[in-house]
Amino acid sequence: MSDHKARCACGAVEIALSGSPVLQCYCHCSDCRDWLGAPVHGATGWPKAQVRWVKGADNVTTYKRTENSHRKSCKSCGGAVLVEHPSIGVVDVLASNIKDMKFSPSMHIYYGERMIDMKDGLPKFRKAPAALGGDGETMPE
Ligand SMILES: [Zn+2]
Numbered sequence: 001m002s003d004h005k006a007r008c009a010c011g012a013v014e015i016a017l018s019g020s021p022v023l024q025c026y027c028h029c030s031d032c033r034d035w036l037g038a039p040v041h042g043a044t045g046w047p048k049a050q051v052r053w054v055k056g057a058d059n060v061t062t063y064k065r066t067e068n069s070h071r072k073s074c075k076s077c078g079g080a081v082l083v084e085h086p087s088i089g090v091v092d093v094l095a096s097n098i099k100d101m102k103f104s105p106s107m108h109i110y111y112g113e114r115m116i117d118m119k120d121g122l123p124k125f126r127k128a129p130a131a132l133g134g135d136g137e138t139m140p141e
């Protein structure tokens with residue numbers, strides 16, 4: 001079953017997603033920024049069982065800055081595809097890669113490391129909520 005589809009910039013890599021993500025958020029951490037070359041990351045979190053490679057599974061490279069984040073990019077276009085978080089069994093599929101789902105973030109994480117302010121009224125976690133391995137501390141926009 002596939003409820004949503006994600007793809008890299010050139011389309012060589014395609015992912016099928018079933019059901020709904022368990023989390024949607026903006027991540028401001030420097031690991032995401034460095035990898036993406038972007039000031040902020042739009043993240044959608046899916047339990048591993050809801051994510052299936054449709055094509056291009058052998059056409060990706062993996063960058064592991066830490067063992068907690070396996071960052072996969074397309075070998076053909078260089079576009080970021082997804083981030084596996086094996087320790088929590090969740091796959092972060094880049095929101096911008098999912099063309100058939102509206103991105104509806106509920107919070108900002110690692111706002112303490114931000115490059116840009118985003119005053120949208122959503123909760124701002126200095127690091128992350130406890131459920132994501134952080135201390136739950138929030139901060140002003
Ligand atoms: Zn590609």
Ligand SMILES: [Zn+2]
Pocket residue numbers: 027028029030031032033041110
């Ligand atoms: Zn991040």
